[in-house]
Amino acid sequence: MKNTLVIASHKPHILEFVDSLNKDADLSVRLWDYHEINIEIEKGVSRVSCGDESLDDFDEILVLAAPDHLHHVFSTIGLYAETHGLSMHDHTFGDASGKLYQMMNLQNAGLNVPDTFYGTPEFLEKALFKMGGVGVLKSTHGTKGNQNYLVNSPLMLRQILAENENTTFILQNFIKNDGDYREIVINYTAFLSIFRSSGGKDHRNNTSLGGSAKIVEDVDEELLRLAESAARAMKIEFAGVDVMKDQDSGEYYILEINRTPQFASGSFVDEKTEALKKYLKN
Ligand SMILES: Nc1ncnc2c1ncn2[C@@H]1O[C@H](COP(=O)(O)OP(=O)(O)O)[C@@H](O)[C@H]1O
Ligand SMILES: [Mg+2]
Numbered sequence: 001m002k003n004t005l006v007i008a009s010h011k012p013h014i015l016e017f018v019d020s021l022n023k024d025a026d027l028s029v030r031l032w033d034y035h036e037i038n039i040e041i042e043k044g045v046s047r048v049s050c051g052d053e054s055l056d057d058f059d060e061i062l063v064l065a066a067p068d069h070l071h072h073v074f075s076t077i078g079l080y081a082e083t084h085g086l087s088m089h090d091h092t093f094g095d096a097s098g099k100l101y102q103m104m105n106l107q108n109a110g111l112n113v114p115d116t117f118y119g120t121p122e123f124l125e126k127a128l129f130k131m132g133g134v135g136v137l138k139s140t141h142g143t144k145g146n147q148n149y150l151v152n153s154p155l156m157l158r159q160i161l162a163e164n165e166n167t168t169f170i171l172q173n174f175i176k177n178d179g180d181y182r183e184i185v186i187n188y189t190a191f192l193s194i195f196r197s198s199g200g201k202d203h204r205n206n207t208s209l210g211g212s213a214k215i216v217e218d219v220d221e222e223l224l225r226l227a228e229s230a231a232r233a234m235k236i237e238f239a240g241v242d243v244m245k246d247q248d249s250g251e252y253y254i255l256e257i258n259r260t261p262q263f264a265s266g267s268f269v270d271e272k273t274e275a276l277k278k279y280l281k282n
Contacts, residue, residue, distance in 0.1 A: 004029045005058040007037070008065035030058070034065065038119030039076060039100065040127070041107050048080050055080065061088040071095035072140065073118065073168070076104045083108050098140035099256055100170050102234060109233035111226060112253045114172040121161050124171045125154045131173040136203070137161075140168045143258075145206035150174065175253055180205045180244040181219070183227035184261060184275055187237050190224040191275035193217075194268060213267045223252050230254045238263075 006021075008014045010033045018031045032050040040047050048055040055061070061081060066074050074093040079101070081088040095101070103116040114136075117127040128135050128151065137160055139147035147167055151157045161169065179197030183190050196205045196213045205211045223243055231239040240261025244253050263272045 001026065001028050002060055003058045005055070005061045006031045007034055007061060007063045009033050009035065014064070034067075034070065034073075036120055037073070037077070038123040039073075039080075039104070039117070040119075041103050041113065041116040043115070044107075046080060046104060046107055048077055055086065056084060058086065061086060063088070063090060063093075066093070070168070072098040072101050076101045076118075079104045079108060096234070098168070099138065099142075100140045100168070102254075102257055103170070106230055106233055106254055109229065111229055111233060112251060114175055114253050114255070117171045118169075121158055124161070124169075125157060127171055128154060128157055134174050136172045136174050137169050138172070139164075140170055144208040145202075145204035148204055150203040174203070175244050176247040177205075177244050178247060179211075180242055180255065181216070181223060181227075182213075182261075183224065183239075183241040183243060184272060185227050185231040185236075185239040185241050186275065186279045188228050188232045189279075190219075190227050191279065192268070192271055193219040193224075207267050215268060215271055220252075226252050226254065230257055 004027065006018055006029055008031065014031065018029050021027050021029045030053065036050050038049050055077070063074060071093050072095040075095045078088055078091055078093050081091070100116070100118050103113045106113045115131065117124055134150070134152050137149045137151045137157060142148055147164065149160050151160065179195055182194040182196060184192040193216045194213050195216045196207055196211045198205045198209070198211045202209055207213045227241040227243055230241050234257050236257055236259050238260060240258035242255040242258070244255055246253060263276055
């Protein structure tokens, strides 16, 4: 018998509906409330779960309730389903925006991303503990360092979540760094590397928050190829890829890929214009 998962909410009429399906001896149906879904993306392994049940326990997933603002989460689950041989209906949740979707997509492409967790406050608290008590809690749709917090206690984590109820967050392990790279990648070719650093004044290196920036010429080939692969995995042709080098392991990690990166504003407009000209003349 096929194991079917219904994702909706625990509203009484849904519970009744699932009960009525289960009365049929040929059906085996479980219900997950989408508020309780947890997603983890760790070195080479990802997992979608609810309590102690895993998405892998099912053959077929039926999404019967999905609020618009969480379509990016359902799209992320869809990516997982696709790569794990699960059939999900509807399989065309098409919201490829946000950092959670990006992390799952890059992980599926075999590229390095920070350990990333999405889910209930309890789940995130456990994840924080697992990562040694320190992590970066950031909005899936934040920009320019907004709604991005360095958390170092369960209390702080809970407080930020409670104060931002309408924001979808991910929690990541904090990568030790002295700055990060913004790679301008046009049509999957790296054209320009900008190194940005807060100089230790903030855990965020965004120049919009006062971080310094410099152009770097002799960038590691590995970093360039990683940024190009990331843009390709996300199918973003004009990309600003943020990459960080872990000072402990020396490994590179992709933090995010910005669509429509600023060409005509921000730092190094002349250099960015040159890069664009070089591409257009080709
Ligand atoms: N996992 C992480 N470890 C260490 N620093 C991080 C991590 N995630 C983000 N940061 C810092 O926060 C900054 C902003 O995060 P980012 O994911 O690029 O979001 P955005 O720039 O869209 O606000 C990064 O440039 C980096 O300095
Ligand atoms: Mg960024």
